Amino acid sequence: MREVELFFGPQHLGMVGNFSITLNVEGDKILKATANPGFLHRGFEKLMEYRTWMQNFPLVCRINVVEPDHMEMAYSMAVEKLAGIEVPERAQWMRSIYLELARVGSHLFGLWAYSNMLGFDTVAQWAMYHRDLILDLFEELTGGRVYHIYIWPGGVRRDFPKGFTDKIVETLHSIGKCVPDYNNTFFNNPLFYERTRGIGKVTREEAEKWGGVGQVLRATGKPFDIRKVEPYAVYDKVDFDIPTREDGDVYSRIMVIRDEMIESVHLIFKLIEGLPKGEVYNKVPNPFKWKIGEGESYVRVESSRGELGLYLVSDGGDKPYRVHFRTPSYSHGLTILEKVLEGANISDVGNIMISMYVVAPEIDR
Amino acid sequence: MNKKNLIDELKLTFADIQVNEDENGMIKIHAKKEQVKTILRYLKGNGYDHLALVSCVDWINKKEFELIYILTSYLNDNKSYQEKGDVYLKIRVTRGGPEVETVIGVFENAEPYEREIHELFGINFRGHPRLIPLFLEREYDVPPFRKDFDTRKYVEDFFNSIPVIPEEKT
Numbered sequence: 001m002r003e004v005e006l007f008f009g010p011q012h013l014g015m016v017g018n019f020s021i022t023l024n025v026e027g028d029k030i031l032k033a034t035a036n037p038g039f040l041h042r043g044f045e046k047l048m049e050y051r052t053w054m055q056n057f058p059l060v061c062r063i064n065v066v067e068p069d070h071m072e073m074a075y076s077m078a079v080e081k082l083a084g085i086e087v088p089e090r091a092q093w094m095r096s097i098y099l100e101l102a103r104v105g106s107h108l109f110g111l112w113a114y115s116n117m118l119g120f121d122t123v124a125q126w127a128m129y130h131r132d133l134i135l136d137l138f139e140e141l142t143g144g145r146v147y148h149i150y151i152w153p154g155g156v157r158r159d160f161p162k163g164f165t166d167k168i169v170e171t172l173h174s175i176g177k178c179v180p181d182y183n184n185t186f187f188n189n190p191l192f193y194e195r196t197r198g199i200g201k202v203t204r205e206e207a208e209k210w211g212g213v214g215q216v217l218r219a220t221g222k223p224f225d226i227r228k229v230e231p232y233a234v235y236d237k238v239d240f241d242i243p244t245r246e247d248g249d250v251y252s253r254i255m256v257i258r259d260e261m262i263e264s265v266h267l268i269f270k271l272i273e274g275l276p277k278g279e280v281y282n283k284v285p286n287p288f289k290w291k292i293g294e295g296e297s298y299v300r301v302e303s304s305r306g307e308l309g310l311y312l313v314s315d316g317g318d319k320p321y322r323v324h325f326r327t328p329s330y331s332h333g334l335t336i337l338e339k340v341l342e343g344a345n346i347s348d349v350g351n352i353m354i355s356m357y358v359v360a361p362e363i364d365r
Numbered sequence: 366m367n368k369k370n371l372i373d374e375l376k377l378t379f380a381d382i383q384v385n386e387d388e389n390g391m392i393k394i395h396a397k398k399e400q401v402k403t404i405l406r407y408l409k410g411n412g413y414d415h416l417a418l419v420s421c422v423d424w425i426n427k428k429e430f431e432l433i434y435i436l437t438s439y440l441n442d443n444k445s446y447q448e449k450g451d452v453y454l455k456i457r458v459t460r461g462g463p464e465v466e467t468v469i470g471v472f473e474n475a476e477p478y479e480r481e482i483h484e485l486f487g488i489n490f491r492g493h494p495r496l497i498p499l500f501l502e503r504e505y506d507v508p509p510f511r512k513d514f515d516t517r518k519y520v521e522d523f524f525n526s527i528p529v530i531p532e533e534k535t
Contacts, residue, residue, distance in 0.1 A: 037499065037500060038498075038499065038500040038501065038502070041500040041501070043509070045510070046509065046510055046516075050516075081389070208414060208415070208439055209473055209474075210473055210474050211415065211416060211417075211472070211473075211474030217439075222439070222441070223441050224439055224441060225441075228441065228442060228443065229440060229441065229442065229443060229446050230443065230446060231443060236443070297389075298391075298417075298418070298435055298451070298453070300417075300437075307417070309417055309418055309435070311418055311420050311433065311435065313422055321422070322420075322422045322423075324418065324420040326417055326418040326435075330477065330478075331474045331477075334476075334477040335473065335474045335476060335477060364500055
């Protein structure tokens, strides 16, 4: 059979997001895959060198559209580390609640993308609706639905409104009531099982060799999670589990995402119970005149996709000298995806890609 | 191997490198560019098996690029991680005709990072299998992430003019 070069994406039914893969195929078998990013490259890291420390927040959010909150957290942590700013206890707890809510929202969005791609449109609509309920909470808290800029150096922007924690609990309960429906229609569905078992397999050795983090690594049985390894906010003060699966295929990755969502909801309940009283932010200097001393910092947080790092360098000025985000999709989309797609079937490209949670804006930055 | 042992061993094994631990507990290694591959292989053998990031900073006043390899380890719990810590490996490359050896042989996931640095900073990685463009669409005279890249001039040249924002009528 003849070898054909096939351009998969950025406009393709099986492709979610502005990402493209060049496939060399023979029949419907993939011989070679070349990731082709750059459709969303906006040069944020360069732009950030021209803006003051505080002006960078709107840019930081837009690096990952689906979960801007972990980006805010990474940037705030890096600035705090460089400038030596303390964060009040209550703000740390509120940050954790906020980040876990963002994780649930992001996973629901991921579930939308995945089930939509697989043809489970009903489940996709449910997931989108439930994500919207969480966005409503964010809207009440910050005024913005998608981009919030709630976390900033020194704490959080403002305290929770009155009765807000009750609202969180209520919303999460209403979503939790639908978990059996999700299970019956999607996760226990033989169609889902057939399409995902044994597809896109990554062993633990391969995942570690190729820089895998997040679900890709946890689906191979390794409970690697930055919240446990290098705890930030208050993750060392609450007890929670890291869900894992053993097989490393698409099925395992999606089930890890499902389990993580449920674990996050339980974690939010625990965090709300332990929420102390007190101040929510420490004052920072005038943002227009704020200069941070020479230095460099590398911080890591666990975003819903895996290890998210930020390397920040200051030369003593009022703007960052160099910003470099280490995003989880970078290794997953550019290294692991290329290797896993070799030998796979064309119909599984979107399946494998979305199960690895590859988000294009995160790669391009 | 824990932090303290590693620093001693590194000093013994490699002659002309500087190793020190900063106040945050990071191990910082300053080395020559020829030693990168050897040191990374040594660190990988000692349990620093996760290359988190390869980054580059353009220190234009010193006429140098600084390449940073951030290494951590795939450990599950905080206690063993605290003992091991992170390693920053730093090398300096002169700005005129910068060239470094690729480290793909040691860490396979360095491939896109090196491609990106080649594209945005113009550093050549010897032995890299495909130094083809990653993000950018067209060629630039000066690689765009260098500090001497004039964004304003580029916009003027490329789009002929910068659109004027009309003043508001009062």
